Amino acid sequence: MKTYTQIIYHIVFSTKGRARCxxxxxxxSLYRYIWGVLKNKDxxxxxxxxxxDHIHILTSIHSSLAVSNLVKDLKLGCTDYIKRERLFPNFVGWQDGYGAFTLAFSDKDRVVExxxxxxxxxxxxxxRDEFLSMLRDYGVSFEDAHID
Structure with a gap:
């Protein structure tokens, strides 16, 4: 049998120190780069x-991918792209973590908006308050002290 999936992820990651860069x-240009990476990964x-200071990505990922590997690849690739193209002079990197939340297909249009x-x-x-709200809304356990 062929594999069929429809898992929509709402991925959020921030610049280091939430720098507004x-x-x-x-x-x-960065968004187009990310779209290209996602397209190349099916x-x-x-x-x-x-x-x-942060990016939201709403995507379905290929069944062979792990979301953690995808986010790692996106962050590494984006960092290289930003430096190579000199897009954001004050960019120093991404925060270590990220948020990845699944949603029902019926919620897709609402989250797109x-x-x-x-x-x-x-x-x-x-x-920061937006991210804390997302964690609560998606039922994710967290310690407030670990959210920067």
Whole structure:
């Protein structure tokens, strides 16, 4: 039997120290790079977005991939791309961890809109508070002291 999956991940990762260095319009170039990496790994990108200090990726990943390996590859590749293209002069790296949350296919459109609205959303809510809210909403156990 062939393998059939439909697992949608909402992946979030931040710049080191939540440095606000992912500036527009260069951020669009980074998003295109990430889309290319996902496409090359047979993933389907539904939406990518973010603000100056973090990125949201809504994607289905190929059944042969582990999300931890995908995020590691994305972070390493993005770092190389940012440095090679000199996109963000103040970029020093990514935080060690990340968030990866699964969602029902029926929730996809709602989360696509959420990712689209990041610029507006973060006029009211800090990135840290947003991430803490996501952890709570997705039922993830965590220690507040370990969230930077």
């Amino acid at each position: 992912l500036l527009m319009p260069q951020r669009e 993933c389907h990108l539904y939406r990518i977005g973010g603000v100056e 959420y990712v689209k609205g990041q610029e507006e959303h973060h006029q009211k809510v800090s990135s």
